[in-house]
Amino acid sequence: MSALPEEILHLICPLHLLLDPTGHIRQAGPTLHKISRERMEGARFLEIFEVFRPRAVTSMEQLLQTEGRKIRLRLRSGVRTPLYGVLVSDGQGGAVINLSFGIHVLSAVRDYALTSSDFAPTDLAIEMLYLVEAKSAAMDASRSLNTRLQGAMVEAEERAFTDTLTGLSNRRALDTVLERFKRSGNPFSLMHIDLDHFKQVNDTLGHAAGDQVLRHVARVMTDVVRQDDIAVRVGGDEFMIVFGKLVLPDRLSEIAERLIRRIEEPVIYDGQTCEVSASIGIAVTAGPVDDPAELVEQADMALYASKRAGRAQYRFFAGPPEGDIPAQLASK
């Protein structure tokens, strides 16, 4: 070491220590004075620092054996910031140790109020602090964008007219369509469809199987109806189809029969066969409609009649219920 004046170390290694052969500190870098309340010069190194990796060190002899390897240590008093270090023997029984805060530089800067001049000009500590602040600012901006986008997505879903599972229209779309028919005064008919045995599929084979069945039913409906008709999933396993300008009972019967037959085709899910059927109630406008909800109610009543009559069939609504007598229903 005699080739270099020891003061040089103060500038290029502000976290260095020079040790005597006895293990006492002869010189400590300026930044070390900021992190220790005790005077370092003259004190025994191992009384001020605890070396705990690669293994606990208790004597100068053991300390010298770590030469060239990364050691981990911390101050025995105060904040006890963890430090990294490397020791090089000075060839005369003593040693030079250089320390670094490593990944703990953020907390060290805060705990000891360090400034740029406490680090060597070549040290990347300042760049690291810069990067941490810059990245957390960028991350905050990204996070707030994500939050806003999520809010926008929820809002868009609320305004959507499509049922995300089946791709059919949803209840909101149905309301809009019915409102349009009310305004135009055009004749139309409504089919209210409720799946039979769907609950069993869900309960025994799980929701994924149930979802597959719902998608199958949606495909059947899209196939069977005309392009301008509107098939709606109104919820759970309930569907509604609006047929514009179609009020002929024969034609509607034909469609209902075909729907039931096609819905009854088994669906294979994960090697298991899922079988459902459908009950259908049909209501037809007799003239301009004041309240579309009335027609929905009629289709609903016809649907219940189908259910009561043993499921897997369709019924037309044929008039309001009278007293205790069940709704008068035209059978198929």
Add this chain to the structure above:
Amino acid sequence: MHGLILRTFQVFIEDTYGPKTWGDIAVGADLDLPAFEPMLNYPPETYSALIGAAEQVLGKPAEAIWEDVGTYLVSHPNSEGLRRLLRFGGVDFIEFLHSLDDLPDRTRLAVADLVLPELELTDSGNLQFGLRVGDGLPGFGYVMIGVLRAMADDYGALALLDTEGGHRGEQILMITVIETAYAEGREFELAANTGGSEG
């Protein structure tokens, strides 16, 4: 055009002139949405439309507006995060000037797709400096005048700034540092005092 640049312009207008003025400029620039997202990209023509509308609404030439943006970035409380990032460049104003060459790279470290014009500092001695500002972002030279003036204040230095046009959209800034410790300057601690988010 990077959303961060447009967003900066937006918050500058909002913080300096109020949301109503920003609304007028957004209408003047024919924006679809009157707010920019800092982490999204926008069509390049948005920038020129925005500057044109701001000139109209504020009744000021673009150069003066850009300079005000630069000053705002360093001195407004809402922009404290950026001022801190700039202060990491050096312990005094001279060292800060010498760190300017690295500014576009430092920016890219933080936001990978934000490309700023090249900066090159020449030290002519006697505390006279020249800063060549590359092309690619119209007005960036004027923004830098505002930034440098405010950073000189921040460090407590006294500096004179002037500009001349260079070749093909380049700009040369001339910086004369009269005194490095003219005033107290603003405090800067390495550790962010909140320990949490900054920005």
